[in-house]
Amino acid sequence: MADAIPTPLDAGPVQEAKRRVRSKRGPLAYTLRVVVIAYLFFLVVWPVSVVVQRAFAPVDGKPGGIGPLWERLTDPAAIYAFNLTLTVSFWAVVINTIFGVGISILLVRHRFPGRRVLSVLIDLPMSVSPVVVGLALVLTYSTSLGIFGDVLQATGLRIINSTPGLIMATAFVSLPLVIREVIPVLEEVGDDAETAAKSLGANGWQAFWRITLPTIKWAVVYGVVLSAARAIGEYGAVRIVSRGAEFNGETATLLIQNEYGAFNEAAAYAAAFVLVVLAVLALVVITVIRPQESHRS
Amino acid sequence: MSTLDTERPEPAPAQPPLRRRRPRRSTLTRASGVGLGLAVVWFSLLVLIPLAAVVIAAADGGWDTFVNTITDGDTAAAIRLTVAEAALVTIVNVVMGTVIAWVLVRDRFPGKRVLEVVIDLPFALPTIVAGLVLLSLYGPDSPVGVNVVNTRQGIFLALLFVTLPFVVRTVQPVLLELDAEVEEAAASLGASRATTFRRIILPALAPAIAAGASLAFARAISEFGSLVLIAGNQPRNTEVASLKILKYIEGDQQAAAASVAVLLLLVAVVVIVALDLISRRVAARG
Structure with a gap:
């Protein structure tokens, strides 16, 4: 009887045979490998490394290196731009996180008329071109030609060409990122624990803070990192709703465009270098979180 | 970054609740009802009303204005160029994306994990930086002596860069699940x-490739940031639709901008539906 169960000894040769199959790669496999590496090298790796190199390169005979790079980044205009980007991204991410967690719980844990329509519409913002996002906000909130223009004019509240508009444009383009991470986790864990907590006398808030939030913690963190990366890098929508002039609604991405357009390439490369570093950082954080998240569930 | 929406169909869970739901149509408590109200108001103010405003602006001038705008020489050329470039980029992505996914799943070599990060980089990089990145190697001061600024090749290159991850990331998980024993x-x-x-x-x-392809196409057709520094915007030569929209907005021609925007949305929807039908046919033929 016992020999019906495959022992490690039986498995040995089979595994070895499999490994041999694996290692027996034809010329095709090597060709594909070389093609893929070359493609990625010429399309992504080399160009990105040239940007990094240019950020540290000497300009107009002045020496390069970290010192001059730092000088370019601490230029008042650059400080203003990064400050604005951080402020706008912070508020957009806060809004999207609160809205995202709330709407995810409502969509997964509750039944109400229109729920299905809402769940489809939620994904819409990411498939709209950034220029169209900007145009849409202008057509709604501009004081001169927006739908709500008269109301805004009367209250004196400015949205377009002002920070609220920047926040709205940024929140728009990154809206579904938190929701997409949280909904699958909520669906997977089910509501047993929450029901149990409530039957033991916990109120809605307690069930949320003690049970729901800890279970979706990593999904929320993941969504926040994705939203932040997207928010910091947004360009198209921001360009339309902002004046984008120096010290006047110029975010980091708009700074890059303006400086490059003004043939001040060193400043553009310096700011781009910071954004490249932030992007790589976000990717690293995401790869660190991912296994943890799947480990939990 | 809309890779995931085709993988996860829609968050509505299983069918059974549909029938059970009838006795109690809504399970909202008062607190969650207020929450839902606030969420819907915010979503409407941020997304629904503005998008409706675009459609209204396009429809405002009537059908003739719409047709005149999109058949205007420069605009029609921009739309044709955009669709052609997007189609070409999608084809390259279908081939290269599948090959890359194949190598990532089936091949084993040192440094493969680095490639994983490299593939996601175009998603993580801001689009304007993507444009600058490509210009630094293939631009005016190119160390390799290639200058793609103001050319259609430049547009092609930029679109290739920003759409790189779509097909790879949709095909990869399916390939991982695929049983080698069947082969x-x-x-x-x-x-x-x-x-x-x-x-x-x-x-x-096939379904995964089609999903990735439609995402890549939709992205390519609406791409803006990475093209700003590269495309050069010569009417009838290197002007793409999104930059034409920008030109209309800056010229205070919002209705015309909205018309082009609506047309782009329509093209994207048609292509996504078509790719879905094709992939179903391929998958069914087996």
């Missing part, structure tokens, strides 16, 4: 490598 069985029954690929692997991958 071995086909091979042991005498199928050639090409036959195995065509009859076994391709049908299994």
